[in-house]
Amino acid sequence: MNQAPDSTAPGNGGTFDAQEAAALLDQTARQARRQLQPSPPWLLVTRAVMVLAALGAIWLSVRGQHPYRGPTAADIPVLVVFIVVNFAATVGVRHRAMAGVQGRSRFTQSEIAVMVVAWIVAIVAILVLAAAGVSYSHYPTTLLIMPGLAWAAVSGARAGWRKSATGLAVAVTGVAGLFAGSAGAWLVAAVGLCAIFLVRAAITARPQRA
Amino acid sequence: MMAMNDDPLDPLIHVPARLKIVATLVALPDGDTLSFTRLQDMIGLTPGNLIVHLRKLEEADYISSEKTRNGTASVTTVALTAHGRKAFGAYTQALRDLLGGL
Numbered sequence: 001m002n003q004a005p006d007s008t009a010p011g012n013g014g015t016f017d018a019q020e021a022a023a024l025l026d027q028t029a030r031q032a033r034r035q036l037q038p039s040p041p042w043l044l045v046t047r048a049v050m051v052l053a054a055l056g057a058i059w060l061s062v063r064g065q066h067p068y069r070g071p072t073a074a075d076i077p078v079l080v081v082f083i084v085v086n087f088a089a090t091v092g093v094r095h096r097a098m099a100g101v102q103g104r105s106r107f108t109q110s111e112i113a114v115m116v117v118a119w120i121v122a123i124v125a126i127l128v129l130a131a132a133g134v135s136y137s138h139y140p141t142t143l144l145i146m147p148g149l150a151w152a153a154v155s156g157a158r159a160g161w162r163k164s165a166t167g168l169a170v171a172v173t174g175v176a177g178l179f180a181g182s183a184g185a186w187l188v189a190a191v192g193l194c195a196i197f198l199v200r201a202a203i204t205a206r207p208q209r210a
Numbered sequence: 211m212m213a214m215n216d217d218p219l220d221p222l223i224h225v226p227a228r229l230k231i232v233a234t235l236v237a238l239p240d241g242d243t244l245s246f247t248r249l250q251d252m253i254g255l256t257p258g259n260l261i262v263h264l265r266k267l268e269e270a271d272y273i274s275s276e277k278t279r280n281g282t283a284s285v286t287t288v289a290l291t292a293h294g295r296k297a298f299g300a301y302t303q304a305l306r307d308l309l310g311g312l
Contacts, residue, residue, distance in 0.1 A: 016226060018219065018308040025305070028230045028253070032237035035252055100248025102287055104241035 036101065038094040041205040047086055048197035054082035055140070055190035059183065068182040070138060104158065111154045118150030139185040141177020141192075144170050162203065169196045218304040220297055222270050227255055227263045232298050235273065235290040243276070243287035264288060272297055 016024075034040065058075045062068065071079065098106065122143050129137035136142050152167030173192030177185035223232055230253045238244055250260050267273045272294030277286045290298070 016224075018305055020226075021219070021224060021229060022305055022309055024226055024229055025233050025302070028233040029237060032234040032252065036237050100245030100251075100287075101238065102243050102245075103239075103289075105239050 036097055037204065038097040038105070039090075039200070039204065040093065040097075041201040043089060043093050044197045044201035044204065046089070048194045048201065050082050050086060051197065052190050052194040054078050055186050055193070058140075059186035059190060062183045062186060065183060068138065070182075111158075114150055114154055115147065118147045122146035135182065136178060138182045139177050139180075141174040141180075141185045141189045144174030144177070144189065144193075148172075148174055162200075166196060166200060169199075218308065220301045220304070222266065222272065223298065223301045225263070227253075227259065228267060230255075231260075231263055231267065232272065232290065232294065232301075235288065236295060236298050238289065243289040246275075246286040246288060249288060267294070270297075 057078055058071050061072055061075055062070065122145070125146070126137050126143060129142075148167050148170030150167070152164045152171065155161075155163035155167055170193070173188060173196070176192065177188040180188045223229055231249070234249060234252055235244060246257075246260070246264075250257060253260075255263070264273060264275065268275055271291055273288050274291050275286055275288045277284050279285075
């Protein structure tokens with residue numbers, strides 16, 4: 001390869017003083033972190049607001065039910081919109097951030113399989129509990145326990161302790177909902193998940209030394 | 211702007227283009243690599259210019275590169291080495307020391 005002298009054009013090469021270097025370093029580091037972040041703070045905050053609005057709206061509609069009958073037909077579209085928008089935004093942002101990135105940050109086939117199986121097991125368990133007449137099957141938070149534990153295990157295995165803690169927090173939210181009653185579990189899920197996303201957003205947005 | 215002695219700053223990193231390259235690669239989690247095209251897109255250098263600067267960093271063992279075949283196309287990926295991370299850490303510390311002395 002040909003050796004080319006360093007250009008003196010700004011942004012290309014040439015020497016510059018320490019103040020200019022510090023400014024360029026700060027700007028580049030911020031830009032890189034923002035562009036390579038698969039879960040940026042704005043997405044986490046949006047997710048927090050959406051989960052609070054969607055699950056909170058369902059709690060408002062079911063809290064007066066005696067006996068508990070579950071979400072009404074009007075609540076289902078809210079839940080579906082939340083799940084679809086959240087999934088699409090997550091996949092879209094992650095796809096853009098991870099373009100050209102290879103290595104440990106990418107999930108392996110086995111890690112994806114563990115998460116898929118965890119969701120399937122959680123859904124099947126809910127259906128089995130419902131068929132057996134167990135009241136916990138009507139609690140939305142019950143669904144969070146298994147995927148939360150699976151996420152904690154997958155993240156822990158790759159030494160992602162923050163993500164592992166997130167998974168455990170989701171599982172704890174799921175367990176806490178079991179003590180809140182069938183209607184109250186919606187509020188626990190709304191507040192618990194909202195808090196988890198906000199804490200993650202705050203940690204992600206925390207300034208880092210270059 | 212105030213003149214200062216920049217000698218403590220690693221000359222291999224203390225060039226705008228290479229500082230941008232290293233500062234971008236250090237944002238990757240350990241064990242990850244970045245494709246040449248994504249890196250070029252992120253820092254806005256021409257391919258020729260980027261190759262020249264990557265070669266200088268690779269010769270100093272600050273970065274490693276790997277070319278893999280993906281079907282008919284070949285993909286070049288780059289990553290900061292442990293030596294490169296250490297050098298960048300020393301560079302940022304030297305920069306702090308210099309600016310702290312203002």
